[in-house]
Amino acid sequence: MTVGLNGTPESLAAAGWGAHEAMVRNRPLLLVSAWEWQPYSHAPLASTEMPEQRSRRLPEEAANHLALRYPGLGIATKQLTGPPPEMLCQAAAEAEMLVLGTTGLGALTGFLMGSVAMATVAHTHRPVVLVRPGSSAATFPTEDGAAREMPVSEKDDVRDGPVLAAIDLGPTTDGVLQFAFEAAAAHSGDVQVIYSWNPPVGYVQGIGGDLRWRADIAAEGAGGVHALLGPWREKYPEVSITERPEVGSPGRHLVGAAASSSLVVIGRRTNRHWPRKPRIGHVAHAVLHHSPAPVAVIPQDSPRLAAKETGFDETGPKAE
Template sequence: MLRPVVVGLDGSPESLAAADWAAREALRRGIPLRLIHAWEGLPPDAADLPELEAPRHWARRILRGGLDRLNERYPQLYLSADQISRPAADALVEEAAAAEMLVLGSRAFSGLGGFMSGSVASATMAHVARPVVLVRAGQGLEDEHVPDAEGRPCARTPYRAVVVGLDPAHSCEELLAFAFESARLRAAPLRAVYAWQLPYMPTASETKVRGALRETAERTLAAIIAPWRDKYPSVEVHALAEEGRAAQVLVDVTKDAGLLVVGRRIRPARLGAHTGPITHAVVHHVGCPVAVVPHE
């Protein structure tokens, strides 16, 4: 049975942009799309309370509006939807367990409303074992493609590059699998990025050590991606071993990218931060959709 792309709807512009991105991704992968709206509601014995009618109506409207919108825009897509009477984070984590990926709207710059408000997004990402893609409001089909010859947005030009941030100290297999497949589906170039830093040392030694560290970083990166080049010969790969802080390097490299893929270490603990400082930073400062891929 095919795993669907699951998208969470909450009525915000961010979640609508996420639903559009998820629909296009489901079509690229040839898999279904499932819309989820989570509404905690009240126990069954309170179901007849008149004050519940307005929130019930709004919840149904969110889901129906999302279905109608996507059916009109993507008529060839196999689409399903469900309203779940559970807290949003719990519902999304459960749904994501059987999904190819979970897609959420991101309002990270403002920090207000949507799935990025409060603890919903962080709680969801912290406990989902599948990739989570965060999409900002305003992201449309044209934003996935490079501008035309006059610099105007265009949906008929080639796809923008996919960028994957790698840390050789941790497993990169899940990230590379997601990134290479995403690039293949788009016929897009892939930029594999490894950020390294020069340790503190006397100024007189910097030049020699910097050169040696750069060569080591380039060899390390080449060795990591070599098997994947062979596995995906059609993907144009650019290996970038860049000096600097990882978060800033990724922000710079993704300024004209269509998708960024970063990792999140799976931790068994229920409490505490689970995204890591680099992933947390890029989610807040990268403009393109960000795929957060869990790994051991």
Template sequence: MSRTIMVGLDGSSESRAAAEWAAREAKLRSLPVRLVHVREPVPDPLAQAPLLGAETQQHWSEQIPRESAEGLRSRHPGVDVTTVHVEGRPADVLVGAAEDADLLVLGSRGMSGVGGFLVGSVGQAVVARTDVPVVLVREGEQATDEHGMDPAGIPSAATSFRPVLLGLDTRSPDDTVIAFAFEEAARRGTALRVVHGWNPPPYNIYGLSDGVSLYDELTQKNAEELSDVLRPWRHKYPAVEVSEEACAGGAASELAKASREASLVVVGRRIRRSPFGAHIGSVTHAVLHHATAPVVVVAHE
């Protein structure tokens, strides 16, 4: 299969937001978009009901992706949009369909009154099981949300992209995750903001040694480790402006706060071949639920 950006589509407002984001990303990457509409099998007794008969099911399964594709083509000229209908369990179908895709994009319902994601069971299952980068886009996501403010202080697609935000663990940095973040920043012509959160030890670290507190020593050490990890990437992407932040405290909370000024948040997920099921990690799980910008989870060994 040729390279593509795949979108899980179910007709909801959040999945339509995901499709819009995918079309904008497709234009940046010069790739086509493939809308995958998954229809779960209806139990026989319900399938015989007048409003849930085979003809009605077929009508909706065809109408939703067709209308979505037509809308994307009109709003994003030049982006090739195709559709496919598949019957089965959504998580299973999406994981299988995304194997040859560059990205899988899913919608995620925003929490009412609180900035952030409410990630459903399908989204979490897909993120945990697929090796393809998965983007979660919140309901109501618009092109202007990715950009800065115009002179009047209003978000505008005419302004430059907001920075890409990368959550990085210096203890186990992965080239796949870092490269993804640098590439996204380069495509957008914007800066990359890298946040590394570290937890102070559970004992008093404010005592002085030679006039310097242990806290200050740990702060400096973490900042140096972050710079060491990023140094070769700065040379590889000289056009990308990079800011580094080694923050004392939970990485998830720092990333959630920083996401308010980001166009995209990039986090990693270690692939675990475990008989007890897949996991996405505590930091990534928290970021998915509380970030206010689209979040991409990049799987890595």
């Protein structure tokens, strides 16, 4: 379990979520920060601390704080030198998942996604979890006298509710379901599976035809989802499953359901024809920007990727 830190309350909230998840799953926790050398870099006017010193100190401070709350958790720290998106992708390649913080602007306006987080999600070939800060937070002093926020208790690191899995019956479905069921089983929770399809404009004409079409599509979707989940019921008999086939905007359905979920799991397709221009997808964009719950983005697996693929080369993302 790896968490990327940059000293913001959002990244510290991600550290709290990652520590709780690592404790539940009996995994070690690695806190990393990335520092990129800049010519003529200097300390800010309010402090004599250099950026490199601050980057090294951040993981150590968070580790000391988390060690008090999770005394049995193995915590390590690491400073990486280089462009943050590239360094985070390297860290993710060696981790079960990478956890990052995102700036929350409220349920209506959603996330203000940082460029580093978006680039990391788009390029890495490992699961990335985006966490927004909770409403309850405490501060702890740092060596420079500043106050940094951390959730006040273990309860503030997690949300109540089922794990929400968004599927499209495409190539990302197995990875999404695997991650969702593992998360639900680790927390003795439930899984809610949403399969929604937005019909093209003018697919049917007339109110009566539209109603019949929606009923037929809903029934067909329900049958397909139920059949798809059969093996998962056998593999995870202790996990309760709720199926929700929907007709309409997938992003809207997912954001609405995320309000009562503990975690949202969505897939990301890699572009085989344009490997140097990875995309997140419009549905994933909507969920990442508006979900009040943490969002796990699961990339499509590719057998041609090396075990430690970082997603970058000297000119950009590596070809698959």
